[in-house]
Amino acid sequence: MxxxxxxxxxxxxxxxxxxxxxxxxxxxxxxxxxxxxxxxxxxxxxxxxAPERILTSSVAVVGGAFRLASVKTQKPIPKALLIDAVKEIAKVKVKAPISVGDVLLEDLAGTGVQVVSTCNVQAEK
Known part of the structure; x- marks a missing residue:
């Protein structure tokens, strides 16, 4: 066609x-x-x-100086999976402290792509 x-x-x-x-x-x-x-x-x-995108988002932080931490995918993921990926990331809660580059999710939406932190969040004092 x-x-x-x-x-x-x-x-x-x-x-x-x-x-x-x-x-x-x-x-x-x-x-x-x-x-x-x-x-x-x-x-x-x-x-x-086969369009792909790097996904940027944020995850909830427990016990941290900030309530959210910015994250991104290590590699592009298929554009068709972006909505599913965002829904999966929205369920994630991580415990502070968090450093840039920490892997927060190993396999996003079945893609095999890791989600990593793009910021530092210190533990709450």
């Missing part, structure tokens, strides 16, 4: 190219134009075939 042509703004480098992707009758990429570097081809292909 033929897909509509799309224009994607590439974020792989500072150029910010608008890449036009044309699909063939079989639904696969037939052509690409508008990219200025090979990173654009890689980014655009991934974006239309």
């Amino acid at each position: 033929k897909r509509e042509d799309v224009i994607i703004t590439c974020i792989a480098c500072p150029n910010g190219c608008d890449i036009k992707i044309t699909f063939g009758d079989d639904g696969n990429i037939a052509s690409m134009e508008g990219y200025k570097c090979k990173n654009g081809v890689t980014y655009a292909t991934a974006e239309v075939t």
Whole structure:
């Protein structure tokens, strides 16, 4: 089944190219134009075939100087799993102290990707 042509703004480098992707009758990429570097081809292909995102969020902290700690995924996860991943993170409660880089979840939404702290939270005094 033929897909509509799309224009994607590439974020792989500072150029910010608008890449036009044309699909063939079989639904696969037939052509690409508008990219200025090979990173654009890689980014655009991934974006239309299997889009992924780094997820940033926060988790509840018990016994800490702050009630929340910011977190992120170590690697991108499939865009289709973002809602499930956010729901899973919302259930997490961690005990202070927490340091940047601490692994707070081992396998987010079955992706095998770790969720790590992006801040320090000292224990409550």
